[in-house]
Amino acid sequence: MASRKRWNNIYDGENPFGLAQTVAKSLQSCTKRKEEEPSKRVRYLWVYLPDRDAYSTSNADERPLSFDELLDIIDEGAGVGARSLIVSTSSPIATHPYLLQVCDWAQKIHEMTVGIHLYKLPFTEEDLPVLAKLNKDKTRLFIDGEHMETAPLAEGAGYRVYNADGLDDEVVSPKCEFPGTMTCVSPIGNLYTCGLVLGEQRFKLGHIFERKLTSIMEDSSLPHAIPEGVSKATRRCNGCPPLMAQKMHNDEL
Numbered sequence: 001m002a003s004r005k006r007w008n009n010i011y012d013g014e015n016p017f018g019l020a021q022t023v024a025k026s027l028q029s030c031t032k033r034k035e036e037e038p039s040k041r042v043r044y045l046w047v048y049l050p051d052r053d054a055y056s057t058s059n060a061d062e063r064p065l066s067f068d069e070l071l072d073i074i075d076e077g078a079g080v081g082a083r084s085l086i087v088s089t090s091s092p093i094a095t096h097p098y099l100l101q102v103c104d105w106a107q108k109i110h111e112m113t114v115g116i117h118l119y120k121l122p123f124t125e126e127d128l129p130v131l132a133k134l135n136k137d138k139t140r141l142f143i144d145g146e147h148m149e150t151a152p153l154a155e156g157a158g159y160r161v162y163n164a165d166g167l168d169d170e171v172v173s174p175k176c177e178f179p180g181t182m183t184c185v186s187p188i189g190n191l192y193t194c195g196l197v198l199g200e201q202r203f204k205l206g207h208i209f210e211r212k213l214t215s216i217m218e219d220s221s222l223p224h225a226i227p228e229g230v231s232k233a234t235r236r237c238n239g240c241p242p243l244m245a246q247k248m249h250n251d252e253l
């Protein structure tokens, strides 16, 4: 899309998407009746962003999602009801090539609340001016417990920060029904039941280029829940959108 390229090239914090927003709102209005029909809805979108160094790979099977492809996923997620986006990044906020633009797109075009999950990373001074370009009211930060000592830096600038820790490493993962409300996208576009089982073949739901999200969410032959004790992976519940939503809710009580 020309508007995306333009934004990518000249992004300066202004909103160059007035037309796109108008079109998106019109489409939402036109499809309102259709959206109200009973169907499987996605409340949360969870995207593991490609690492900043991922683009140097020469393996076609491991090709990371491009910037435009990520925006397409956000558009589709928003179209089926997702109001919250969590982006998990293992590259620092300040150095990721397009983390800011992806978050800004979700906020400005779809009015989504965006959580940035720093995966195994501390928050740093350098991240502050980048974050300042986002809508503070619609931005949340999730920091892994081991780096929570860096939270005051962001909190001092007015951001809402939460501990991203999910299950403790030694805890057997319980049966979990959260995946029925969300979709989880890997850096190369594979969809998984959730982040706990990211990369596990039996929980792979398909590839984002192969099927529509609604088709995947409505397919009862696919695993939309996590059985008890299914994974020994550590830290993968960190940043999980419905889990983080519970934390935020508890925080506000």
Ligand code: SF4
Pocket (backbone or CB within 6 Å): 166, 173, 176, 177, 178, 179, 193, 194, 195, 196, 197, 226, 236, 237, 238, 240, 241, 243
């Ligand atoms: S990451 Fe953990 S809490 Fe989230 S859906 Fe998966 S099992 Fe449940």
